Amino acid sequence: MMKIAHIVNQFPPNITAGLGRYVERIIPLMAGPLRLSVFTLNDGRLPVHEETGGVTVYRPLGRVLGGISRRRRLNRTRRVDFVLLVLNVVTSNWRYVLRLWSAGRDGRPDLVAVHDSTNFLAGLLCHYLLRLPVVLHLHTTEYGVDRPRGALSGLSPFPVIERWLARIAQRVVVCTPEVRDRLAAAGWDRQTIEVVCLGGTFERLPAEGGLDRDELRADAADLRARLGIAAADPVLLFVGRIERQKGVYELLEAMRTIVDAVPGTTLVIVGEGDEAGVRRIVADTGLAGRVRTSGGWVERPALLRYYEMADICVFPSLFEPFGLVATEAMAMARPTILGHGFSRIFLGDPARPAVRFIRGSDSDDIARTVIELMADPAARGALAERGERFVRDRLSWARAADETLAVYRAVLAAQRSAPGECGHRRNPH
Template sequence: MPGLTRSRPLPRRCYVVCTEVPPGVVGGLGRYAERMLPALRDLGVPVEVFGAVGRRLPARTERDGGLTLHLLPTPGQPGPSPAAHPPEAAYPPQAGFAREAARPQGVLRPLVRVAGLLAFNVRVAARILRGGRSGAVVAVHDWMGCLAGILCRLLGRMPVVFHVHTCEHNTAPGARRTAVTAGITALEDAQARLADLIVVPSASMRDQLVARGWPPGRMRVVPHGFEDPELVRLAGLSPADRDRLRARVRARYLPGGAGRLVVFAGRLAPHKGAHTLIRAVPSLLRDGDELRVVLIGSGDRAEVTRLIEREGVAGHVVADCRFLDPPEVFAHFLAADVCAFPSTYEPFGLVAIEAMALGRPVVVGPGYSPEVAGDGAVRCRTGSPEELAAALSRCLDDPGHAAGLARRGAAHVRARYSWARTAESTLAAYAEVAR
């Protein structure tokens, strides 16, 4: 990366505060850390990461070349979820706080998690402040590391970069404002005022935060990468192997594998669009035609079941309400005639990028930033079932349109996104503030 080193000196060390790190990958933040941290390490700057693990796990430090990972036991922090693939950028720690705080019986759990995160942040700040400060940058990921960033900025005068991956707790349509979410918002605002730079994954998220009063001059848009090893492997399959995999998955849902298959992946929360997709199904049905809409992801099973029954589409919608591991999720994308991600709030939307990378036609909701999917996906302008049904119908009924969309999507992803590029842009942001 010679251009970067000529323009600005690189930081001597990066301290990264990211509560969810491997092996405890349970959400989008963990998936980001899993891919991003090694890419950052490979650019030659020592990276020291502080992550939170369940309190039953021992504290430990792991080293891999220039990457040092400190795992600190933290009350209320979920443990690792083996082979879990939470479909896209849901960031369960934030969503979980909001949901639990909204229920009377869930008051104790979020309080334990808040107390645990406070203790985690204080411990992390103390360790960073005892370490080398000269030429170092502190990178804070989401509100869960804000207190550590604030303490390092105020007590150590260290440069801080605030990575904001989502503001789902107060920005997503229908988000409920509670005492916990109000506290999270205040913490974010305080960190935003003190941060030297704020990094977000899309232009739409930047615009939302600027409208909230955050400083536009200190905002940087750095998109995420997409390359998962299994996804790359599947994308490189021969046509014959791809057809065999598609046939295996389709046979689970369609008699003899014949018919039309629509796949959704994401939490079954209203703003992710699963409910809109269910309501769109009656408009997709044709006499004598087999149609299956498969919903991959966890959520309120009872609410989804009631909606499926109310719409009269029980024979056409499959909702397992569970996570699948990455190979199975990607295999479902490959098997689909069209993938649907009709979110009304989506800071980046990695699942859509993954499906596009696999050469599948994709329809996304109005929550996607226009530049994220570009011309490689159909972006609905509203969250209405009617518009979604029309977009899906065209993909299902017009093979030429679907094939062209798939080609443009794959080309868009490969030209625009990679973890190596994300790491380079991130390090360039750190170099701006290193001193």
């Protein structure tokens, strides 16, 4: 039986972003066919070691950073918090490797799956020190290959770290063909990159009767009332981190035109990040009363109510390695508008598209598309129906788990055929 160690920053109940939702769905599906261990961060309140669902979980507890995170949740969109998070990851990485070292050769995994370049220290030490084969799961390249101009600093080490990890990894797993193509264009070895598309966050939940829609509609109506939105007012919904690459500032700019054309329209922003920036833009543009925010991260039960309340979901991302929010909105049968940063896989049949694409950097294009759909209930209904069917028929976590396991098996088969390599390979990119 394969022994796989996952090194990943989020694991239930510590879910604060799309990575956590990915781990929550795919890990249980991989736990049956193999012996699985997870090395992950501790928010200061979780057990250091536990067995859950056939998975061994190790969460080292750091006193200083654990004490900080117990008082408040670190928000990576703030520079100081981002630095603290990276420090926490690097410190924890060192402890993961010490744990694997102390397990001895027989107690170590056959393969280490490293999720994202922030876990670079564990990936490099597992390769060079423990001589273990490494698979790099690259869920985001926003700090490296796709780093926006001015992000962090011009001297950011992440592009170098990503390339280093790619050189030592037996395989690089990404979520979409677009990410694979961008990496290849940046000089990465295309032959080592595997595309494994994800499933949907709410996969099959509505279709299989996992929702009481009448109860959910009532909860959504209560949410409207709490937010001060009239029952007849159209609602646009944005879900995601409040930062530049999510296109939220262009969406706010577009709202001035949207409100003029469709009076009463309210934008609801669900997520954490630059909430102060949102308030400043709302005040400067005269949108007071037309924009509401959730006040931070929203867990799944409450998130369903936000989706149910929405007339249209708008995610104008400039960059998105996959975009689980798209699968959420589509699964809930909400007409969905996506920015050009999303993968075109969500389009489905171009003749009968499952979503509408816009240029996320163009506020006029955002406004034009929203206004057009608001004026056409039939088009909204058709888009919602096709989106829900796309998620149900095309996206599957079981398929994603099977394809991921196939990558691991291929790596280990190659290792057995060349035992003298000790987990190392030449990769000249």
